[in-house]
Amino acid sequence: MNLKKALDKAKIGIMLQGSVFISTVAFSMKHSFNDNGMECPTARTNGKEIQYNPTFFEQLTPPQRIGLIAHEAWHPALMHMLRRGNRDPDLYNRAGDYVINQMLVDDGFEIPPGGCQNNKYRGMSTNQVYDLLKDDSNEKPDKNNKDIVYAEEGKGDGDGDKKGQEGNVQALTEKEIKEMEANIKSILVKAVTQSKIHNEEPGNIPGEISRELDRLINPKLPWEAIL
Numbered sequence: 001m002n003l004k005k006a007l008d009k010a011k012i013g014i015m016l017q018g019s020v021f022i023s024t025v026a027f028s029m030k031h032s033f034n035d036n037g038m039e040c041p042t043a044r045t046n047g048k049e050i051q052y053n054p055t056f057f058e059q060l061t062p063p064q065r066i067g068l069i070a071h072e073a074w075h076p077a078l079m080h081m082l083r084r085g086n087r088d089p090d091l092y093n094r095a096g097d098y099v100i101n102q103m104l105v106d107d108g109f110e111i112p113p114g115g116c117q118n119n120k121y122r123g124m125s126t127n128q129v130y131d132l133l134k135d136d137s138n139e140k141p142d143k144n145n146k147d148i149v150y151a152e153e154g155k156g157d158g159d160g161d162k163k164g165q166e167g168n169v170q171a172l173t174e175k176e177i178k179e180m181e182a183n184i185k186s187i188l189v190k191a192v193t194q195s196k197i198h199n200e201e202p203g204n205i206p207g208e209i210s211r212e213l214d215r216l217i218n219p220k221l222p223w224e225a226i227l
Contacts, residue, residue: 003057007031007052007057007065010065010066011026014070018109019200020200020204021191021192022073022074022204025191028187029045029048030048031069033052033053033054033057034051034052035054041056042056042068043068044072046180047075047180047184050069052068060112061110063110066110068112070104070109074103078096080096087130091130091134092130095126095127095129099129101115102118102121192205192210
């Protein structure tokens with residue numbers, strides 16, 4: 001199979017099926033394949049790039065590939081790299097997966113088999129799902145069938161930390177955090193702008209993200225400065 005051609009088809013598919021907002025996010029990032037099964041068992045993103053495991057990608061149907069791209073694009077769209085804080089990386093990533101996959105299923109996307117999806121989390125934020133997962137002893141991640149939100153190309157499996165397979169965690173520097181934040185917010189400002197130009201329905205952008213980006217695009221001056 002020509003994987004590049006299959007990936008290009010899936011990217012066109014997200015343009016046809018997805019909102020202008022999420023399509024812009026997806027096309028603002030680099031897309032590549034990573035055959036290192038330890039680093040990338042299914043797919044992963046750091047907000048700049050989406051990497052796909054070629055074996056996993058090839059096994060998916062065309063609609064599932066579109067769903068996979070949309071899923072990975074929603075991680076930076078929901079600012080998961082910036083909003084995790086000190087929460088457990090694997091658990092927070094799984095909470096984000098539940099939120100994203102529910103959104104995708106509700107929007108008519110087909111997600112890859114084995115993806116985290118449960119209707120009971122419909123309408124919840126990632127933080128709310130995270131808190132529920134912490135108390136649910138039955139929630140155990142499938143280490144071989146998960147996507148990864150990582151900090152830097154070639155390193156990490158958590159958003160906000162560089163973490164190797166041995167679990168050796170090294171905090172990101174302040175400069176790296178600021179660069180990641182600037183890159184993600186730049187992509188989202190562009191996506192929101194394109195969404196507004198095309199008169200897209202407000203519901204295509206989650207409210208909490210929309211409000212945060214609105215503050216970036218239309219900053220309010222303090223009345224002391226105006227006076």
